Structure formats: structure tokens, C-alpha cells
Amino acid sequence: MALFTLKDLSFTYPQQPKQALSAVYMVVEKGEFVVLCGRSGCGKSTLLRHLKTVLTPHGKHQGEILFDNRPLAQVDLREQSSRIGFVLQSPENQIVTDKVWHELAFGLESLGCDTATIRLRVAEMASFFGIQEWYHKDVNELSGGQKQLLNLAAVMVMQPDVLVLDEPTAQLDPIAAAEFLNQLKKINDETGTTIIIAEQRLEVVLPLADKVVVLADGKVLAQGDVSAISTRLNVTKSPMLKAFPAAARVFLAMEDQTDDACTAGSPKGEHFNREYRGDARFNCDSSIATCPITIREGRDWLMRELAATQSQPSSDQLAQPQMLSTLPPAPPSPVHAENPSDASTVVAGAKEVWFRYERKGADILRGLSLEIHQSELFCLLGGNGTGKSTTLGVLAGLLKPYRGKVWLEKQASSANTLAATDDLLQNKLAAFTSAESTAARGGLCLLPQDSQTIFTEKTIRDDLLTMFTNPKSDISLARADSIAELLEIDTLLDRHPFDVSVGEQQRAALAKVLLREPQILLLDEPTKGLDAAFKEQLAAILEKLKARGVSILMVSHDIEFCAAYADRCAMLFDGDVVSQSATRQFFVGNSFYTTAANRLSRGLVENVVTAEDIIKHLSTLNERQSKSGFPSSSNKLSGTSSVRARS
Amino acid sequence: MRNLHPAISFSYFAFVILITVVFMHPVTLCISLISALLYAIYLNGIKSLRLTLLVLVPMMLLAAIINPLFNHLGNTVLITVGSLQITLESTLYGLSTAGMLAAVILWFSCYNKIMTSDKFTYLFGKIIPSVSLIISMTLRFIPRYLSQMKKITYAQQAIGRDLNSGHLIDRIRSGGDILSIMVTWALENGVDTADSMRSRGYGLKGRSSYSLYKLDSRDKLLAAFSLYLAIMVIVGIALRLISISYFPWITLNPFSIPALLIYLAFLLLCLFPLLLDGFEELKWRSSRSRI
Structure with a gap:
């Protein structure tokens, strides 16, 4: 039975030439777990908001939305309030009242339930979500993850038939996000509540999904089960694939290669063609070899794949890989590993720093030591409450350590500063330098986690100009323009900083910070809430800055991002750096706190950090196999990576 | 007192503070002041009281001094300074005002501790x-x-x-x-x-208001008891069994058994929170020692 049916839904925002949604057709069955994915700004939120009348944006609507076989507009608001639950992105903004218990009761109060009913329903939900322990607390005392769970519970007390969630974990750290999504799974499994969720964390959410809908530019690109979707996206070479789990990415890349390598007569290629090239435009509900999504599925698939390349062509394809004669040397232990960038100059650092916020409070930093090298991207990883943000505060000089030293090389080569390499302004530089105060210049700047706290003006341009002592001069304007160009926000200069997307907001904030011409840039969780495309853009910008001689220290939860782009990584735990080495060594050395690709291939392929490493490895294997015609021996495999059997 | 129903706590404080302000009888004032002081110490500890005293004492002194300087009613002249006549009645009245102010402030500090924002919110x-x-x-x-x-x-x-x-x-x-x-x-x-x-349906008709508080039998019993005491005090005042008038000269009710009973009732009422909390603490301790 269909709970929601969207027929040819189109929508245009007022005074916008382009349709935000065009001819969306979507059916959500009762009890289904539907994941909606797509890049930022592809119309996910707009689509979700159409599922509840009070949240539907104003504009031109076309098409039909049926809820429980009735047009949604005719379902009265009281019924919609209780039957369609909605959870938004920001944990903070959704909370209305000051106490946890009051927030839980809010929805039922609106419906006018009596005290006894509210008491019962609230009690049920608090027990289901394990909220009892903080039932009497002020909401200010909760962590971000707890707040979002509270928002979910506050909607669940109304016993909705369907939960609609708009990127609910974007503001959460990975652990809180996983907990939240598992809670959703529990709701779906145990109560049969239908779930429609827009999400960026596909690694976690895809294994839970019954159906995936991919949106692009307001159109449904594909819908169906996960496996079918990934194969279909692969055929169309959709950029969305970058956000998919590592297992799926490796699988699809290999699928592609076999497809390319095989002649038309190859059974696999034929199957592939028949199923996906000529088939229906939208619905692709079946697939050949199921695409692995989780790490476990990915490992199973990888084992089979490796076995296939190693065993005799005539032997059993699914046999365990044979024990190889020589095991590759274990990767060097990260603790003793030599830094590849040791030769480069150290521009700033901290030595045995101790810090606490209150005189009698607990120590947050406990003998922290670290160094930032010239022109590198140094990532500081670590869980919640390990002191990551505090470290940045101390390095930026905003917090004063009570023991230990924080130092900054005063004479970091100023020839490399932004302005100096800026050809356009080379000649104006002298005047500019004398006019500007030297306070923070050439020094160290911190971009806080919440970019919104950076802005103080009504347009991005005005905001950038506040960084100059003489904002009206041509030099200032030219500098602002050039920095805007560097950060790809030059088309947004006249917009209000709060009106642009999260990724753009962050780049605008970064632009403002860069006008200080910092030698060292400190970033606090810069990838939070960004989709895969925005992350790539950020990485490119960081790369450009490095080329200009800026050293970057970022703290992050985002293992995959750090693995792909960092020069060095360190892990912070209990107020101190426990392991610090070059990125590859760092991730290869860790067993849990490491990338999905590494966990996927642990014990099967050594020295893997990213999905691309596995793809490269497998394709070399395939190549060898097709060249030699019989199994490659271990000696031939000693390339960038090597194989050993799983014990 | 903390886990008493907010309506009861609120009416209790309202009544005691009202009596203290309106009825400036020296005996009831003393009772009120001492009970408030004891309860404030019990709730906030001696340390925080020091801060309160820092504000209280100068204010009391000010009230006690200013009144006789500007209020010349009363028949018993103590000193004459130039044209200024300082009377016994206005001096005593000033002292009573000072005591009243102190008592009210102390009661409010207890009130703040007991009537947290959510209780207030609930009531209103x-x-x-x-x-x-x-x-x-x-x-x-x-x-x-x-x-x-x-x-x-x-x-x-x-x-x-x-x-x-x-x-x-x-x-x-x-x-x-x-x-x-x-x-x-x-x-x-x-x-x-x-x-x-x-x-979540805000704006729909017929919004209700949920609260964590239930009126249980203990609440009812304690409410009845304190109401009884309060009525005794009111009746005593209404029948002029206890009374005070400062001007033109001080007239205090004569000592009598009914008056004594009413003083006792007021004393019991003022000490009520302290007795209640003390009793519960004792009970808690003894029940724990048995475990």
C-alpha cells in the first residue's frame, strides 16, 4: 500500500526562472525506509517539504501529492501534524522549550491531549530512546547528538505513520550520527514507521535503505534498491557516485573495467548491457552481481575477486586465496615512522601544553606537543571531547595554557605570502603593506566551526572589506575581489552571507580569514555538513593555499577527507597527540580509526588507504592475469601493494 | 518543600510574605525574621548568607535611621535636635520596618530556591x-x-x-x-x-499544557494543615486578638492565652518548611541506616 504517491510534481520558487522540482514521480510504500540523495541544492529539501502542507514553500506547484490515497492538501492539519513527523537539519534550531520533558510534550500539547495521555506517551518515548537520564535536564546541557535524538523523540511521541528527515545528521559527529541513524533503523524495524530521509552519510544509511531515490537538478535520476541504483549511476557516470561507500565504489570501478576489457561476447558484459543500457529510465529494481555496500559485503566480494585472480582458471572460482609464499613486510609502525616532511621548516608548534577552563576543572590538554610544518595540510583527528577545538584555541592564542609553550616562527618567509604571489597586485603591495596594521598579518588565523560567527555585515563584499583599515580604497576592493576569485565566491559578493549554501558560506568565511594573510591557517571541522562535491572544492582550495606557502592545521572527524588530502595526520586522545605520521603510514597503521577502504582490505591487500588504491591494485592484477593467461605469482605482485591470504 | 506541589509552595510563600509585610506586629515579625533566617541558612548554607547580610544590614540600618528622621508622628519625644523631634514611636516603627524588609528579602531568597522557573511557568x-x-x-x-x-x-x-x-x-x-x-x-x-x-501542530485549536506535577495525598494533607494554621492567624488578626498600632502611641494587644495560641500557630507556620525538610531528612537517614 502506498503511503505517499507523488505524480509529476513540479515546483518553481517565486521569481525563479528554473524549476526547483520537475516532474518528480515517487511512490513510498508503507513501512519502507527510503533514502533520498543528491548534491546540495538539488532539491532534496524542497521535495521533502512538499510532504507536509505547513512546510511547503510558496511558489508555483504542479502535479499531485497523495497521502494515504487522498490529496495531501485535503488531509486536515491536525491529522498531518500527528501522522507526518518532520525532523530538520539543525538540532539546535528545532528545540522550542527549555526543558527536555517539555520539549517531548510540546507536540501533544499542541494536539490538546490531556495530562494523563501525555504522561504515558512521553514515558513510552523516553524509555524507547533512553532519554530517562536526561529527562529533567535543561536542553542547553545536552550534546548535539542528544539534541537531535530529542528532536526525533519529540516527533515520535505523536506516533506518526511516517518520519520525514532532512539531513538530520549533517551537524553531528560520526559517532552521534551513526547512533541517530541506528535509532531510525530501530524505529523502522520495531514499529513499522515509514522513513523518508535525505542524507549525505551514505556509508551508514545505504545499508539500511529499502529504496534509494537519487535527485539531480530537481529531477529523479534513478530510484530503486541500492544495488540497482549504484549500477545505474555508474552507467551514467554520475558525480553522485563519489559519495557512495568505498565497497560500492571499488565494485563499480572493477565492473566498469571488466565491461571495457571484455569483448561483446563476454557473458558479464552482455548481461550488463542488457540490464542497464536499454532498460527503463527510472526504475531499475533488479541487478546482476549484487553491489556490496557494507564493509563486510565488500570484504566478501574482494576475497572472491582476489581468489579469482590467483587460482588456476580451471579451478573453483570461489576458493580461498592460496597462502602466498612471501608475506609483504608489515608497514612501519606509525609512532616511530620518520616524517617525510622533516626536512621542511617548522612554522609553529606547541610544547607540553597543559590547559583547563576552570581552576578546579579537569585538564583538557595534558602535555600536548605538536609542530606545524611549512606549506602542509596537517590533520588532527580524534573523537568528541578529546580537546581538538581547545587545541586550536590555544594555538590561536585565544586560550592561555597554564603550563607549556606555544610558539610561532616570527620570520616565516614573507616572500610567500598571498599578496606577494598575487601578480595583479604586485606593484601595489608596498603601499598596502604600510597601510595595514601588522597585528595578525603573517601570523595565524582560526576559522571557527560555525562560519556564521565570522560575518558581521549585510553582504559578503562589505564583510570582506571590514578586514581593511581603509575599506573604500581601490586596493582593498581589488584585494577583496581577488580573494573572492580564489575561493570561487566572486558571483556571490552581493548576497547576504546567511543566504548562501553551507559550503559557500564556509568559503566566504575562509576568504575573510585569508585577508589577514595568515601564514598558518587553523580550521575547525571544515567539512562538517558539506556534501562530497563541496568537500572536493574545499580540498582544491586548500591545495591552492598550500601552493602559496600557507600551512594548514585542521581538526576533523572526517577520516575519509583527511586520508585523501592531508600531508600528515595525528590522532588526539585525552589531551595529547598519541600518534603522528605521514597520512599513509597513519591510516595503514591504525586498525579501527582508519578509512573504510583500509578496513575493507585489511589482511587482503596491504598498504591501502583510499578506494582508489584497491581499484589500482585489482586492475594491475587483472591486467597481469589477462596478459599471462595463468595465475600470477606473489613475486609479480610486489608493486605498490601486495597480497596475502586471510588467515 | 522542594517536591511539594508548586501551587502549595507558591501560596505558602505568598501568605507568609503578605502577613510579614502587612502586619508589623513585633512578635510576628521576630518569628518571621528568625524562621526566614534559619530556613535560608538551611537552603543556601552559611556562606551565601554572608553575601545577603552585606546587603541586608546596611539596608536595615538605613530604614531604621531614616524613618525617625522624617517621620515625626508619635507622642513620646526622645530627643529634640533643633526643630527636629525624634519620637520613640517612629524609632520603633523604623526598627520594625527594617526587620520586615529583612524578613521579606530572606523569604524571597528561599522562594527562589524552591520555586524554580519551571514551577513558576507551570503555575502561570x-x-x-x-x-x-x-x-x-x-x-x-x-x-x-x-x-x-x-x-x-x-x-x-x-x-x-x-x-x-x-x-x-x-x-x-x-x-x-x-x-x-x-x-x-x-x-x-x-x-x-x-x-x-x-x-508539530502549534497553532491548532485547543492547546493543552502538560506538567510534571501531580497533587498527591501528602500535598493535600500538608496543604490542609498549613491552611488551618493560616486561618487561625487571619482570624486572630481579624478579631484583634493580636494587634499593633504605632501612632500616636504604641498600643500592643494585651497578653492572653488566645494570643499565645495565635503566636504559636504563626510560629508553626513559619517553621513549617524547615520542620518538613528536617523531618524528611531524618526519615531518609533512618531508612538508609536500616539498609
């Missing part, structure tokens, strides 16, 4: 539900705005714009900047809050 929510929600939302948003303001200042410092330094004019200007961006921020985020409220 019963009368006007929308007010209760507004109070609750205000309590949610004030700390949020303050912390956001802190974050903005911190962020600005981190990029080398120290908003707390510079000339006064600079500081005023940057303060204005923060305020203006705060308004934008609040509106921007308020849209989400509004969506979240409407999505």
Missing part, C-alpha cells in the same frame, strides 16, 4: 497557557543568544578583530555590529524554530 501556564510557553521559550533562547554572542566575539578575535579593545567609539561600533548580526542570525534561525513548531 495553568492560568494562561500561551504565557507559559513564552516563558519557556525565553528561557531557552536567552542562554542560546548569549552563547552565540560569545562565539561571535571569539571568532572575531581569532581573525584578529578584537571587539573588546580600542577606543570607546570603536567598541560601541563593533558592539553595534554584533547586535545587528545577532538580529539577522536570530531571525534566520527563528524560521527553523517556527517550522519545527508548526510541524
